[in-house]
Amino acid sequence: MEHKASVLENLGEVRAMIKRHKRNDTLFAALGLLCLMFGLLTLMLLFWQLIADGYPKFNLEFLTEFPSRRAGRAGLLSAWVGSLLVMTVTFLSAVPVGVAAGLYLEEYAPKNWFTDLIEINVSNLAGVPSIIYGLLALGLFVYILGFGQSILTAGLTLGLLILPIVIVSTREAIRAIPVSIREAAYGVGATKWQVVYDHVFKYSYGGILTGVIIGMSRALGETAPIITIGALTFIAFLPPSPITSEPPFLNFEWLSSGFTVMPIQMFNWLSRPDHAFHVNAAATGALIIVVTLLMNGGAIWLRYKIRKNIKW
Amino acid sequence: MQAPVELPISPRLAKNIRRNVKERIIELILMMAALVAVATTFAIVGVLLYESLSFFKTVSVVEFFTDTEWTPLFEDAHYGIMPLVSGTLTTSAIALAVAVPIGTVSAIFLSEFASHKTREIVKPILELLVGVPTVVFGYFALFFVTPLLQTIYPDLPSFNMLGAGIVMGIMIIPYIASLSEDAMRAVPMSMREGSYAMGATRFQTAVKVVTPAAISGIVAAYILAISRAVGETMVVAIAAGQQPNLTFNPLESAATITAYIVQVAMGDLPHGSIGYQSIFAAGLVLMAMTLSFNIIGHWVRKRYRENY
Amino acid sequence: MATITTPIKAEARDLNFFYSNGARALKGISMPLYENKITALIGPSGCGKSTFLRCFNRMHDLYPGNKYQGQIVMHPDNTNVLDSGVDPIEVRMRISMVFQKPNPFPKSIYENVAYGLRVRGENNKRIMDDKVEEALKGAALWNEVKDRLHDLAFNLSGGQQQRLCIARALATDPEIMLFDEPTSALDPIATANIEELMVELRSKLTILVVTHNMQQAARVSDYTAYMYLGELIEYDDTDKIFTNPGRKETEDYITGKFG
Amino acid sequence: MATITTPIKAEARDLNFFYSNGARALKGISMPLYENKITALIGPSGCGKSTFLRCFNRMHDLYPGNKYQGQIVMHPDNTNVLDSGVDPIEVRMRISMVFQKPNPFPKSIYENVAYGLRVRGENNKRIMDDKVEEALKGAALWNEVKDRLHDLAFNLSGGQQQRLCIARALATDPEIMLFDEPTSALDPIATANIEELMVELRSKLTILVVTHNMQQAARVSDYTAYMYLGELIEYDDTDKIFTNPGRKETEDYITGKFG
């Protein structure tokens, strides 16, 4: 049959063509690597610059000193404590609500317009720019609800900001749990909530946590909404302690206290005329990145561990 | 066998009221949590609309969209949003011009060329870029990228849209790369096997089969990236200049909607003044822009969802 | 037909079932389950075996839009378990189910078996220990796992996992047990184990099993029902069905001419 | 045994295959593929049929860590396609494959068929048109699609999609065609179509087909190989295998006693 031998006859030609095509492979692989490295190298360059610039401030005093007009003396104490407290509020507001909402949408919500409405809302909120959350906070929390420029306002604002992240990651984690597990639980007579709590929630926990960490690390670096609520101030003190020595041992005054957070402090230092402050700013930037890296790294590690442990 | 007749329900099988009530209450609580998302949207839209309405009592909508100057805080105030919109669109376009090619190529590389191990390592690292505070990127644009650009364009002002846009592009590379890679991963292996079985090379398979198959996911990633760029604040506030300027020339400095909002917020917030209201009106425009991008993105994904 | 002396544990009466997309998956099925007997459901893929089985413990209630029509009457209560006034949870507490693919919870072996009891509010450790042991013995798994009750269930082999799922279902003393192709994911040895176990369990409860392995149906069941396209084509003593089926379609299927 | 006059197109010689996890999926398989004949591979699920088939076009190279041992020699050139010096792309240009589930590309019908030609650098529209038509005719699909060549391939029915995949594989004039359970996702009518097509194609090329439908093997193939647990248990004329198998295991499998 004439056409049968085609490849064999032109073997030389075919080989040359394959070689040509493979060169495209190599070229593209090189280009791809280059593109990837572009992003990675930029990150490293940036990080390196911050480290090099902020190097003189890498000491413990930087964390134990208040901001000061003297760059050499100025530290991050009020800023990191502020960040910690704001993050606490963010965590406490976003996580329970986000997880509950994720559980509802994935396990309970019937398929109707109402659920669609919620779904559309969640996915849209995920795309709303952070500055808009700042405007919401300004209009709603600061003025209408009268929370002022407080830790509570900032924490709730960032809480709303990361809510979609928590909801989406909760839903993704839940979806990884096979139907067969749910059916098994229902099969032995579990109620819906028992199925949801004992199984769905417990097994997706790690995945949810990953999302929460990623959300929190995003919140940690947010600057624009905090500026929008008007919290760009010199704060050289700590908010009232949440724990007191007398009963009831808890104190909520800190919620209404003024505050500063790390990115804001960094911003403030960068706007100083004296260059010595830019060292502090660089050190702060490096610190934020390190914390972010640690958090993200933790999340990635967690994700990896989950994937390794549970194979459905 | 007898025809079905209504049978009484034995107590052992009847509904357990207490348990059912408890279940309903739990469901209600969870639903309330889900409603927070709806409430947030309504609150955002409500706050923006409320303050904007006061704003539009002073400023006509026509002026708002046709005036070519935006100077609400000056004595001789003009309220034309277009200079802010032009700044926003220009910086976003530059960002996309950087991020789309690099992000897409990175995604193809990660999905089709890199080994499993490389992907497992690189992808999370790439995602770390998303976690870097944007203030840091802002100063990176101002102190590093712009001076670099000034060696090419000596007349480039220190605040310019080009530098800010490029850095914003770098910021959204991981976003595009990661989402596009997800879309490509979702293309079933059988599709690739089909191509390889025909004697195609990796590059041919990636470009002729996998990318077209994942195109809706990739386009959705682009659109969501636009929405990210349009909403990005600190980079443009720090590096693009804060002067409302009706121009699409990347070599000029200009203000974006977001930059205007933080600039005002950084100064003072005289509650109830026209200046205060103006940031909400600007915010409303921003919200409308990002919202429409998000909706288009979702629509693309839904409409052209791959049916392999 | 079956001798009338055997008591009926449950029976389907003119049962129709509609999936949420409107597809009618069961068409007027009427069929008894005799007490302490094994009834097998056979038929080609997609004929509605699983659908029918899952009506018994109202599993379809989990997915909105599904609709039952007709009755499944459970004895001695003489109650239609499909009645809207019946609590599906109560039904599932009396009718348990074993699935096609072993689906243990990612918990310890002990906790897997104990789960049905916990769901019922049982918290007494002593009672629990006893019940777990009893169930594992009943599922012929006790000897293999007694020294590692607190190991993760995922570490068991496929066959062991399936027996664990049986133990889990047994722990709550169900009256009826439903098996949906319980051995299709298992190797021959594990299959033989499970089959043996089913035969043993028969003395304690009533069994309905879906299988598409006809040899299996012939080996383990007392009664066999042949379904096709949502209809019950033939129901009879297993021996009769496999030696002298009443219908041409059944014969074609059994002899492998079709399917 | 086959008559010695029929030329051999390819043969496996003591072929072993190891998946990246170290599992040895093929154990010393030696077997010929006779030219212009259909060889069927049967055996229970997991016995290595697909694994064996996919060695012929080096499909396993797509996943890192897989290892071949032994040879698959192709005639008349006597090339060992598993040789590390042989480019898998070159092999795949000579040996094409049709998969279990139809997997058309998300392109038009025309572009699907033309793909193999484009990959080979063919750009001439005239030649392309001719080849596409020829291939579609070869796959008995031309009449059904000739008026909508630029429709998306996804809009075809399952059986049509599978024939399209066959046309795609045909368009490049392969010497051998591999079919991995090509009809298992299809309804009986589409199945009959494909089977007919395979028999027709035999005159042009050599076919290796995996099936777990024994009737299918009996209907279409000239030679049949029975595999079990990675080993080739028996290879012979199809008639012989199905009427008078040489091995007890083969007989058990064919009569349905097992599997």
Add this chain to the structure above:
Amino acid sequence: ADKIIKIDGSSTVYPITEAVAEEFQRTKGIKVTVGESGTGGGFKKFCRGETDISDASRPITQKEIDLCKEGGVQFIELPVAYDALTVVVNSKNDWVKQLTVAELKKIWEPNSSVKNWKQVNATFPDKAMNLYGPGTSSGTFDYFTEAVNGKAKASRKDYTPSEDDNVLVQGVSGNVGGLAYFGLAYYLENTDKLRAIPIVAKEGGKPVLPSEATVMDGTYQPLARPLFIYVNATSAAFKPEIKAFVNFYLENAPELVKEVKYVPLPKEDYDAVKTHFKAMKPGTGFNGTSEVGIKITDLLSRIK
């Protein structure tokens, strides 16, 4: 609850107040927050009673006085330092040797069409001019427009405005054709990148560079200006910590003002201000209008 002293206002005065606040907290342990919303922004909050003290780089305006009246806030006006509003260009700019007020006006007046140095003075090169200046809520903006253009807030609008003075520094230092104006301190911290322009007050006069000396001797005109803090009178009377803070402020001002590179008032002026505060006399010596080149003692004596 803890006592907190809330201060907001001028970004020019911010470094001084911040220094005082820092020392005050260190020695007295009372919490102080200092914002920098600009003079105008600060007054808005101050008149709503949200802050105890407002920093200002210009006197309070009639509008703001009315606002305070509305909010029931009485204030005590206290000058705390001098500043020289400095006009700067890039250090690579070698063509501008001096600028007259008229030339500044030409550049900055409303609807000014100057886009090129050549348009200012024919001897200047043909070079694009990029302008940077404080935002509209800034006291510096008000003062400069008053002093140069003759009317507070009357300014051209097509320049890069920022409440963050460092943005302005950055703008000019990255741009050979750049020009900006802001407080002296920001210039003194950036003398490597910027060059201050000597200002000619009246046609034919002598060009004067901003410095401590030229401010003190009154020759740097019209851009030398006093800086103020405004204290809520009720707070001052009833909150001991506010009183303590203001006294601490005035006590340490000479040293701290110098440290942050501003010009302290003469000693006798500080004494007069202290006395004025002790007397708790509310009101302003400006009557809601700005005045260029006034003496502190005169000012204080106007308030009855």
